[in-house]
Amino acid sequence: MLAELETMSLDDTIARPRHPEKAHRPDQPVARKPDWIRVKAPGSAEFNKTNDIVKQHGLVTVCQEAGCPNIGECWSKRHATFMIMGDTCTRACAFCNVKTGMPGALNPREPARIADAVAKLGLAHVVITSVDRDDLADGGAAHFAQVIGAIRAKSPATTIEVLTPDFLRKPGALEVVVAAKPDVFNHNLETVPSKYLTVRPGARYFHSVRLLQRVKELDPEIFTKSGIMVGLGEEWAEILQLMDDLRSADVDFLTVGQYLQPTKKHHAVISFMPPEEFKSLESLALSKGFLVVSASPLTRSSHHAGEDFARLRQARADAAAPIG
Numbered sequence: 001m002l003a004e005l006e007t008m009s010l011d012d013t014i015a016r017p018r019h020p021e022k023a024h025r026p027d028q029p030v031a032r033k034p035d036w037i038r039v040k041a042p043g044s045a046e047f048n049k050t051n052d053i054v055k056q057h058g059l060v061t062v063c064q065e066a067g068c069p070n071i072g073e074c075w076s077k078r079h080a081t082f083m084i085m086g087d088t089c090t091r092a093c094a095f096c097n098v099k100t101g102m103p104g105a106l107n108p109r110e111p112a113r114i115a116d117a118v119a120k121l122g123l124a125h126v127v128i129t130s131v132d133r134d135d136l137a138d139g140g141a142a143h144f145a146q147v148i149g150a151i152r153a154k155s156p157a158t159t160i161e162v163l164t165p166d167f168l169r170k171p172g173a174l175e176v177v178v179a180a181k182p183d184v185f186n187h188n189l190e191t192v193p194s195k196y197l198t199v200r201p202g203a204r205y206f207h208s209v210r211l212l213q214r215v216k217e218l219d220p221e222i223f224t225k226s227g228i229m230v231g232l233g234e235e236w237a238e239i240l241q242l243m244d245d246l247r248s249a250d251v252d253f254l255t256v257g258q259y260l261q262p263t264k265k266h267h268a269v270i271s272f273m274p275p276e277e278f279k280s281l282e283s284l285a286l287s288k289g290f291l292v293v294s295a296s297p298l299t300r301s302s303h304h305a306g307e308d309f310a311r312l313r314q315a316r317a318d319a320a321a322p323i324g
């Protein structure tokens, strides 16, 4: 132990903050959660089995890294969402709890490990997401494609949903992921355009909308999906405009959930939307033509993703069926 310490630099012995870019920021007020935000505590036998499989394979999950409130429920159903390409993100969004900084090299064994974990968990539908990798020439697109290929080879019946970064300034990257034929391509807008500068400063709203539109142009068979958080100070009318923007891009599925503040250094919660307003948003979104909408305080992109995929398929089949 001593020898190990002696080889470490002074910097190594001082804990690095999880979000160095936020450390100097003033603390934000942390609002008390309303009664309607209640979650299942983690710790069931199935939860522990999921945890064991994740650990044995040396994998990272967004469930843990983002501090998702649904982890008790999802992991007790063996539904974990894998985060590929490391645990460190090159962006610094104001809402996100994922560690930021310069990530390490890609692990060439990760696709096989993910495929093995998916098989062991017996997943009918899997969601794969990643950190942003602005440091890589292709933003990690080829690695996404390798993960999709490895899962297909090992579990051909498993449907695959990817939740990708925006591949901003990575020409050709999106095409590589689409060519690997995920069943669902998800990319979250996260918030309305007026909030991008403060909430998602490294991204560009219309680039993200265009990314989703391009997926449909390249392969109309792939379902497209996007999600936002509410409670960041957005106006109701802005949410409706965002829905129209997504429908113009032919997006099939919209998720809307309540933003929850990870730490006092993150963006404050400006408001908690009551469940009945989520219901109104769901009805409005469906009336605008989305095939499926999930809107509730605890909705997250990957929450109930398997059940929602079955609803998506059914909704597309119903829409294509001849009338009468």
Ligand code: SF4
Binding pocket: 062, 063, 064, 068, 069, 070, 071, 072, 074, 075, 079, 080, 081, 300, 301, 302, 303, 304
């Ligand atoms: S909602 Fe998604 S991120 Fe949250 S615990 Fe469930 S699978 Fe993980």
